[in-house]
Amino acid sequence: MTLWDAQVGESVRVTGLAATGSGRRRFLDLGFVPGTLIEVVRRSPLGDPVAYRVRGATIALRGVDARQILIER
Amino acid sequence: MTDSDHRETVAALQNDVSRLADKSNGDRMVTALYGRAEQIASRTVRQDAAAPSGRLTDWIDRLTTSRILGLGSMLAVLAIILWVTIAGANVPSALLATGLFWIESQLTLLFQAVGAPDWLHGFLVLGVYRGLAWVVAVMLPPMAIFFPLFTLLEDLGYLPRVAFNLDRLFQKAGTHGKQALTMAMGFGCNAAGVIACRIIDSPRERTLAIITNNFMPCNGRWPTLITMATLFVGGAVVAAQTTIAAAALAALVLFGVFVTLTVSWVLSKTVLRGLPSEFTLELPPFRRPAIGRILVRALIDRTLTVLWRAVIVAAPVGGITWLLARITIGDKALLYHASDALDGFGRALGLDGIILMAFILGLPANEIVMPIMIMAYVGAGAMLQLDSLSALKTLLVDQNGWTWLTAVCVMLFSLLHYPCGTAMLTIYRETKSVKWTLLSIFLPLGIAIGVCFAVAQTVRALGLV
Amino acid sequence: MAKSPDIGCRSCGIASCAGAQLAHGEHATTVALAGNPNVGKTSVFNALTGLRQHTGNWPGKTVARAEGSFAHNGRMFCVIDLPGTYSLSARSAEEEVARDFICFGRPEVTVVVVDATALERNLNLALQTAEITERLIVCVNLLDEAKRKKITVDLDGLAAELGVPVVGTVARAKRGINELKDLIDEVASGRLVPKPRMVEYSEEIERQVAELVPRIASLVGNALPARWVALRLLEGDRTILPRAVAHAKEINASPVPAETT
Numbered sequence: 001m002t003l004w005d006a007q008v009g010e011s012v013r014v015t016g017l018a019a020t021g022s023g024r025r026r027f028l029d030l031g032f033v034p035g036t037l038i039e040v041v042r043r044s045p046l047g048d049p050v051a052y053r054v055r056g057a058t059i060a061l062r063g064v065d066a067r068q069i070l071i072e073r
Numbered sequence: 074m075t076d077s078d079h080r081e082t083v084a085a086l087q088n089d090v091s092r093l094a095d096k097s098n099g100d101r102m103v104t105a106l107y108g109r110a111e112q113i114a115s116r117t118v119r120q121d122a123a124a125p126s127g128r129l130t131d132w133i134d135r136l137t138t139s140r141i142l143g144l145g146s147m148l149a150v151l152a153i154i155l156w157v158t159i160a161g162a163n164v165p166s167a168l169l170a171t172g173l174f175w176i177e178s179q180l181t182l183l184f185q186a187v188g189a190p191d192w193l194h195g196f197l198v199l200g201v202y203r204g205l206a207w208v209v210a211v212m213l214p215p216m217a218i219f220f221p222l223f224t225l226l227e228d229l230g231y232l233p234r235v236a237f238n239l240d241r242l243f244q245k246a247g248t249h250g251k252q253a254l255t256m257a258m259g260f261g262c263n264a265a266g267v268i269a270c271r272i273i274d275s276p277r278e279r280t281l282a283i284i285t286n287n288f289m290p291c292n293g294r295w296p297t298l299i300t301m302a303t304l305f306v307g308g309a310v311v312a313a314q315t316t317i318a319a320a321a322l323a324a325l326v327l328f329g330v331f332v333t334l335t336v337s338w339v340l341s342k343t344v345l346r347g348l349p350s351e352f353t354l355e356l357p358p359f360r361r362p363a364i365g366r367i368l369v370r371a372l373i374d375r376t377l378t379v380l381w382r383a384v385i386v387a388a389p390v391g392g393i394t395w396l397l398a399r400i401t402i403g404d405k406a407l408l409y410h411a412s413d414a415l416d417g418f419g420r421a422l423g424l425d426g427i428i429l430m431a432f433i434l435g436l437p438a439n440e441i442v443m444p445i446m447i448m449a450y451v452g453a454g455a456m457l458q459l460d461s462l463s464a465l466k467t468l469l470v471d472q473n474g475w476t477w478l479t480a481v482c483v484m485l486f487s488l489l490h491y492p493c494g495t496a497m498l499t500i501y502r503e504t505k506s507v508k509w510t511l512l513s514i515f516l517p518l519g520i521a522i523g524v525c526f527a528v529a530q531t532v533r534a535l536g537l538v
Numbered sequence: 539m540a541k542s543p544d545i546g547c548r549s550c551g552i553a554s555c556a557g558a559q560l561a562h563g564e565h566a567t568t569v570a571l572a573g574n575p576n577v578g579k580t581s582v583f584n585a586l587t588g589l590r591q592h593t594g595n596w597p598g599k600t601v602a603r604a605e606g607s608f609a610h611n612g613r614m615f616c617v618i619d620l621p622g623t624y625s626l627s628a629r630s631a632e633e634e635v636a637r638d639f640i641c642f643g644r645p646e647v648t649v650v651v652v653d654a655t656a657l658e659r660n661l662n663l664a665l666q667t668a669e670i671t672e673r674l675i676v677c678v679n680l681l682d683e684a685k686r687k688k689i690t691v692d693l694d695g696l697a698a699e700l701g702v703p704v705v706g707t708v709a710r711a712k713r714g715i716n717e718l719k720d721l722i723d724e725v726a727s728g729r730l731v732p733k734p735r736m737v738e739y740s741e742e743i744e745r746q747v748a749e750l751v752p753r754i755a756s757l758v759g760n761a762l763p764a765r766w767v768a769l770r771l772l773e774g775d776r777t778i779l780p781r782a783v784a785h786a787k788e789i790n791a792s793p794v795p796a797e798t799t
Binding site for chain 2 (some may be wrong): 042049061
């Protein structure tokens with residue numbers, strides 16, 4: 001299950017990252033480390049991107065990126 | 074150690090590491106770093122009760138990014154900013170104009186007192202000085218209002234929400250969501266908008282944003298657009314006129330956005346192909362802006378520097394225009410020779426020769442397009458402005474055959490044509506490429522010609538005018 | 539590769555900062571300013587140097603490197619405002635500029651600005667920076683925002699945990715800036731020697747690091763912390779070793795600025 005599948009208002013936990021190399025590092029640097037709690041804050045009126053609360057900051061990711069983050073509810 | 078020994082040791086070390094290193098080391102290290110950060114924070118940071126203002130940001134965001142009201146509220150913010158800028162700039166512009174033209178009359182007296190030749194007075198005072206006075210009177214008040222407002226929004230933290238709302242459109246067009254922000258900056262001044270494109274990291278997407286920035290009407294074009302919009306509406310109350318002006322401008326802006334996205338889409342499929350770059354947008358909590366500091370900052374940084382550059386570029390044009398209107402070949406001034414030559418082409422576009430001439434001469438600064446146009450119609454030897462809208466209407470409609478189609482085509486041409494001289498120079502400085510600079514000039518021109526032609530021919534074919 | 543302030547005195551080659559007025563033989567202490575985007579780093583920069591660089595409340599606004607200077611206690615300091623980055627992994631152009639400057643640009647002091655309201659996330663960068671340079675000061679900014687949100691930060695405790703000096707500021711109002719300048723002066727002159735506490739990684743990684751450190755040290759000397767190079771190697775960075783060696787060679791060749799105490 002990926003972050004993109006999570007619904008607004010849900011809190012989920014990161015279990016892994018599908019990306020590799022520098023793309024992977026980018027997610028890690030933003031705080032999407034396995035074990036981190038993420039809250040799905042809101043969706044853009046046009047559907048994409050979605051804002052997530054991660055480690056105290058609100059970060060918006062596009063669907064293509066959010067689909068790389070594996071989560072569990 | 075000798076150099077080759079060195080290299081061997083380095084190579085050996087590198088090999089050993091490659092055997093040792095585990096691919097997941099990077100992950101584990103970052104996790105360890107975060108773990109330690111969490112540990113330190115838990116020991117040194119204390120949060121008392123529920124933070125009230127975190128809720129405030131959340132609450133506001135529910136409006137600014139909501140499904141129904143999000144886009145609508147953005148439009149409302151746009152309309153309000155336009156309205157305030159237009160309404161606020163009216164009186165100061167008039168005052169500035171009066172003041173600067175009073176100075177002109179004093180200059181004339183001075184020239185007369187020293188017995189300076191007519192042509193010198195004409196060139197310097199009626200040409201160069203008047204052109205300058207025009208640009209300042211027209212450009213300064215709206216900028217002095219718009220830029221602080223924009224900076225206020227920036228400081229508040231509103232702009233990332235705009236990017237958040239519109240990013241999907243930009244994704245589809247093959248560009249970066251931050252382009253929404255550079256476009257917003259282009260409202261005040263296209264040159265400033267082009268510089269703002271530095272916030273886009275990927276060169277491909279930055280170039281796209283730079284080339285299309287022109288489709289946002291800068292402050293310099295507002296007078297032309299506003300005058301055209303209100304021309305065919307009755308005199309009525311001033312307040313209503315401002316609302317109409319703001320509404321018309323907003324509509325043009327939306328059209329400009331549409332053109333921007335379309336052109337971006339086409340360019341990203343043709344000459345500026347490439348992969349979409351990363352998009353990470355942080356939505357910071359709303360902060361109370363430091364209003365005093367902003368006003369000073371916006372005034373100095375943005376308004377005055379932009380004004381200065383425009384003045385330098387526009388001053389010569391005033392002089393040149395005066396010369397063109399004065400120097401005659403045969404029975405006509407050069408100006409009219411040119412406008413006659415352009416007339417056929419102009420009419421095909423729903424315009425006429427004089428309008429095209431005005432746009433060409435107005436290349437350095439958009440503000441002087443209207444004055445040049447009026448001057449040429451009136452047959453005066455120098456730029457002038459008419460005092461009332463009805464006088465203008467008489468001049469254009471009754472005496473020179475304008476119709477609503479002409480006004481619409483002028484608006485479209487003004488919105489689309491090409492960036493002003495300052496913006497062109499800025500584009501070259503930012504892209505360091507002749508190719509992209511030329512494209513950013515001729516692509517909009519081509520589009521302007523194409524759109525006006527299409528509109529004019531369609532409207533005529535349908536017998537609507 | 540980022541250059542250190544590049545106007546050098548012609549006869550002795552000692553670096554000086556573009557904005558500083560220096561007499562011959564004098565040199566300005568270089569101070570690098572790092573931090574996540576949106577922490578008010580540019581406000582700190584403005585408060586220190588008096589240079590008016592605009593800040594907006596959205597990340598990524600500082601896009602070009604800015605330099606400024608200030609005088610304090612009779613010495614000149616040159617401040618380099620690095621691009622805001624979330625990490626020093628050199629993954630993006632901005633991160634590379636920041637990391638390269640801190641590593642190879644030889645700033646004499648590095649100040650990492652963190653946001654008091656988002657300390658946990660910001661500490662990541664501070665911890666990474668501590669692995670590269672010991673001459674580190676952490677500046678906890680936006681204390682007014684923290685107060686509004688009822689967040690309190692134990693600055694002394696933070697200093698103890700990190701092992702480096704910590705100062706709290708409200709850069710927008712210029713509060714704490716003098717204290718920051720004092721700290722910069724003390725660290726630069728060697729009166730105050732930070733001893734950053736290193737992050738401990740897993741047993742296996744630490745073991746591998748221990749193995750690599752002596753070999754790296756023999757190649758690199760004291761030009762760069764061997765531990766940091768080892769960690770980067772273990773991460774899979776193939777460019778760091780040649781660069782570190784080249785850097786070591788380069789700085790052995792040119793004089794190191796003398797420090798006045």
